[in-house]
Amino acid sequence: MRRVPHSTYRLQLNKQFTFDDAAAIASYLKDLGVTHVYCSPYLQAAPGSMHGYDVVDHEKVNEELGGDRGHRRFCERLREFGLGQVLDIVPNHMALGRRNRYWMDVLENGPSSRYASWFDIDWNSDEVKLKNKVLIPVLGDQYGKVLASGDIRVEQQGETFCLRYFDHSWPVAPGSLASIVQLAAKFLSEDTLGFIADSLARLPSPDSNDPALVQERQRDKDVIYALLGRACSEKKEVCEAISKAVDAINADVDLLDDLLNQQFYRLAYWRTADQELGYRRFFDVNTLIGLRMERQHVFDATHARILEWVQDGVLDGIRVDHPDGLRDPQQYFDRLRAKAGDAWIIGEKILEPGEWLRESWPIDGTSGYDFMNVCNSLLAHPEGLREFGAIYRDFTGRAQSFDDMVHDKKLTVEQEALGSDVNRLASLFVEICEGNRDRRDYTRAEIRRAIREVAACFSIYRTYVVAERNEITEEDRREIERAVNCAKQYRQDIDAGLFDFMGDVLSLRYRGALESEFLLRFQQFTSPVMAKGVEDTAFYCFNRMIGLNEVGGAPATDGMSVEQFHDYCAHMQATHPLSMTTLATHDTKRGDDVRARLAALTEIPARWKSALQRWGRMNAKLKTNALPDRNTEYFLYQTMIGAWSISEERLQAYMLKAVREAKEQTSWTQQNKEFEEALQAFIGQLYKSGEFIADLDALVRRVDRAGHVNSLAQTLLHFTAPGVPDTYQGGELWDYRLVDPDNRTPVDYDLRQRMLNELKSGMPASEIMRCEDTGLPKLWVVHKALMLRREHPEWFGAEATxxxxxxxxxxxxxxxxxxxxxxxxxxxxxxxxxxxxxxxxxxxxxxxxxxxxxxxxxxxxxxxxxxxxxxxxxxxxxxxxxxxxxxx
Missing domain, CATH: 2.60.40 (Immunoglobulin-like)
Known part of the structure; x- marks a missing residue:
């Protein structure tokens, strides 16, 4: 019998909310009616991780959460209360750093590392300076300046050495140690050191990937290091000579530069990452490197612990993070299903409007953003949304359509943050063109522009074409054709034949080994383009009604009819009846009750318009040099309405993040201090303005009750529509939290337990509604729906109607x-x-x-x-x- 959850409750584990803390609320979750606890990733993450997506070791349980012992206590507690468990896993990437021993081995040994095949690294860059090297963009200034300042140094750690730059450290390549040991041998005239230096210099070639040579190199290296360690322990003067050699190199910029040039990595100014990074990342995060999950040995090594938990019954389900980052999602899910048996498997697949989950994937569904956006559209008022469009244009002066904005933001992200990804794709396509006499005269610059344009024109995250299986659907063909035609319209200055040829490669009409490689990598590329260009940029810029600006959402929509809602539910029941549904996640831009209140605002566009105009006049004097701009001001007012009464401290932190994400006035990498300080001052003055706060409060009171009704409506839909409902931690009461990290604030479970006990004592519905402001009505709906699902899962399962x-x-x-x-x-x-x-x-x-x-x-x-x-x-x-x- 399949171990499918009837409901889940998401917990964000971190050092401030550990396994023991999670175990302590098991009884409450049982009382609430939950059947499965759904945990954020808890394999060993980077130190201080607040989310767990930066895994550094797939064999260990996160020590900061309590390690193996804490995990056992947690699992035993869940079993005690009859609760199952679902785990979020991260197959796409790992975090870099000293705790990642696989990565450290790659930096030490380069392409000859035992783990070089784990990571998606381009060892054969077109840049000669990066041949057999990994770019590490961490320096605060140009390399030469940092080197001359003395901030980069060699350090000895027993028989091994490292290079240090403030809190960063990297291993030293074995072959490059010959120069240190040789210098020490000169100081001491010691034959043993001379032998060790010669042995280090004779290690097999760094670009050898022959498994036998790799093992031989590792064996020889270990023996040589052991000899060096013994020499140091037996003769004090050897250690002194080596220390003297290290000091000499650190004191001589040329010697240190020579040592650095012998490494399998190149330290560089942090700004170089956008254009020259030689490895695939998670979106544009330099510290998260892509894994080659398509390789069986990588899959096996990274999933061993997870699958052991599935087979032992510790886990009933798995949620797979970001499958679109994988080279071949179909292959991955096939392998996972074969190993995980009848476990409930959910993929964090972001579906764009009109897109459905691939039925060929052997999984139960998505992580629920599609359902959330259906609810958002259902509750917003169509006529009000249309009026909001005019109000937004009048107040901000912006007339650009959402589609055009998305196109522009995608291009900007591709040119800047994802420039290195474009360059790698361009190099591949240049080679493809060189092999075709009809295409060989396209320039690298043209090809780069064409790649950016086609990717910017994709309306979905990606396609799933695989040449080696001759696998392409009509859906994929249509999307590729549409994107190519769109690109030709936007860039009529580029030869249309180049776009057509690219479309032929992407849709398998032109094939070959290089073509297949380009296709697979291009499909991995369009996903971060969508995520960074749309969700992390455009969604903070197109502000007509920000309650619609959610992952996979359609901010320009004019709502959804009841008939369309029914059609969606019927389709889900027929295709993926066990898909996860949700109203809030750790990634949502704002809590479900913020959106519910903003949906009510769409019913009174005239009041919103008059309030907006009044506030614009009222608060103009609070600005500094006319800052913030009108678009930011519009976004700010909607945020305050949706999240009121939000504290100034929370709002300041949120708005700073929002404007940096928007990348219009300021950004994370190029901070405009004048604008940011003006925005912070403006918010501070708003909170001091009794006139504005009273006016804001009056408008919030006008929509607050309607927001509560909307919340109860979407909550009941969430728990009774097709799918398996997930509750984000604490969301069983009114939830006015905003984007991470605001939604990671501690949850008061003692309060929730007391309120639940009060409800279970027999409080009548009329009394529950009199306690509306406390969130008691929402808790009541959640509890009763969860208990019904637990008692009668057959009424909501795959066979239900x-x-x-x-x-x-x-x-x-x-x-x-x-x-x-x-x-x-x-x-x-x-x-x-x-x-x-x-x-x-x-x-x-x-x-x-x-x-x-x-x-x-x-x-x-x-x-x-x-x-x-x-x-x-x-x-x-x-x-x-x-x-x-x-x-x-």
Whole structure:
């Protein structure tokens, strides 16, 4: 029998919330109704990691979380309460640094390292200076200046040596140690040191990747190091001579430079990373290096511990982070499924509007962003969204469409942060063109521009074409053709034949070994282009209604009809009924209740417009040199409405992150201090303005109740629609947190346990609603829905049915209703501001039978009067209804 969760609860583990802390809330989660705890990655991460995605050792459990012992205690506690476990895993990349022994071995031994095949490194760069070298862009200034300043030094650590730059250190290549040992031998006239130096110099070639030679080199190196260590321990004068040699090299810039040039890495100014980095990263994060997960030995080594937990029953499920970064996601999931058996497998696949998860992937679904964005669109008011567009243009003066902005932001990211990725792709395509006499005269510059343009025109994260399996779908063909045609329209100055040829390579019409390599790498490239250009840039720039600016979302949408919602749910039940659904994650831009309140704002565009104009005039005097700009000001006001009452400290930190992500006035790499200081001063003055705060507070009060209703509506949809619902830590109460790290703040579980105990004591629905401000109604919906799912998983599983329920009457567009497995009915309102207090004779066709409202305790007879029941009566005591048909 499959071990599929009926619900999950996401926990963000870190040194401030360890395995023992997680174990301590197991009883609460059980009481809440959760069936599975869903943990952030907990294999050994880089020191101080707050998220776990920077894994440095796949064989160990994170020591800062409690290590193996803490993990055992945690797992035993979960078993004690009958809770299962799902783990987030990270196959795409590892973190660099001293704790990553595999990476340290690569830096020490270069292409001859036992682990060189693990990492996606270009050892054959077109740049001669980077041949058989890895660029390490960490220096604070130009290399020569840093070297002359004395900030780079050689240090001895027993029989081994390292190069140090402040807190950074790197191993020294064995062959380069010959110069240190030779110099020490001269000081001492010691034959042993001379022999060791000669032996180091004779180690096999660094670019040898023959497995036998690699092992031989490793063996010889270990023996030589042991001899050096013995010589140091037996003769004090040997150690003194080596120390003297190290001091001499550190004192001589030329000697130190010569030693550095012998390494398998090149220390460089940090700004060089954008154009010259020779390894694939996670997006543009230099400290996260891509893994060659397509290689069986890498898969086996990195998944051994995880699969052991699956086979031992410790894990019931796995959530795979960023599968689009992998060279061949289909191959990866096939291997994982073969090893993990019937485990529940979820992929963090970001689906763009209109895109569906590949049915060929042997997994259960996505991590739920698609469902979240469906809810966002369902609750926003279409007419209000259209009016918001005009309001936004008038206030900011911006008329650029979202699609054009996305295109521009993608190009900027490709030219700057992802420039090195473009250069590697261009080198490959130059070789392809050189092998074709009809294409050989395209220049490298043209090819770079064409690659950037085609990637910028992709409307989805990536395609999944694989030449060696002759694998391409019509969906992929259409996307490639659309992107190529789009690129030709944008760049009519580039020969259309180059775009066509690139399209031929991407869609398997032109094949070869180089062509296949380009195709696979291009597909890995479009994913970070989308993520960095859209979600991490455009979503902070296009601010018409920021509640729609979520991962995989469509900020320019004018909403979704109830019929479209039903169509989405029916499709999911038919294709991926066990997909994860969510309303908030560790990556969402803002909490679900921030979005719920902002959705209510779309119902009153006229009030928003007048408030915006009033605030613009009122607060103009609070600016410094007309800063911040109007677009930032617009974004700020919406953020304050959605997250109110947010503290000034939280808002300052969030807005600084937001404007740096936007990269318009300032950025992480080029900080505009004048703008940032003006923004911080402006926010500070807003909090001191009694007139503005009172006005803001009045508008928030106008939409606050509607925001609560929207929250309860989306929460009930979340727990009863097709899929397995996940609750982000603490989100069972009103959640007005913003993007990470704001959403990693500690959760008060003692408070939640007390509130849950109060609910379970028999509090009536009317009393629960009187405690609305505390979040008690949301907790009640979460608890009752979770308990129902736990008690009757068959009503929500793969074999259950999904049927829309008919709503009739003048307010029918305000209601969403459906039936699961013929036994559970869900009824929620939307657009509560425009709905007002009356449903004006609108009715629901509830099937025959006696139904119990789990949220109010009422018993309802269905099927009478042609099955139509007044929605006004059904929602009299509680804003949403969860009805269960009683057994005959």
């Amino acid at each position: 999904y049927e829309p329920l008919a709503v009739s009457g003048p307010k029918a567009a305000h209601a969403v209703a459906y039936l699961r497995a013929g036994r559970v009915a869900t009824l929620v309102p939307r657009w509560p501001v425009k709905l007002g207090e009356s449903w004006a004779g609108t009715t629901l066709a509830l099937p025959e039978g006696r139904w119990t409202s789990l949220l109010t305790g009422d018993v309802i007879e269905g099927g009478r009067s042609r099955g139509n029941l007044r929605i006004q009566a059904l929602l009299r005591d509680f804003p949403v209804a969860l009805l269960v048909r009683n057994a005959e």
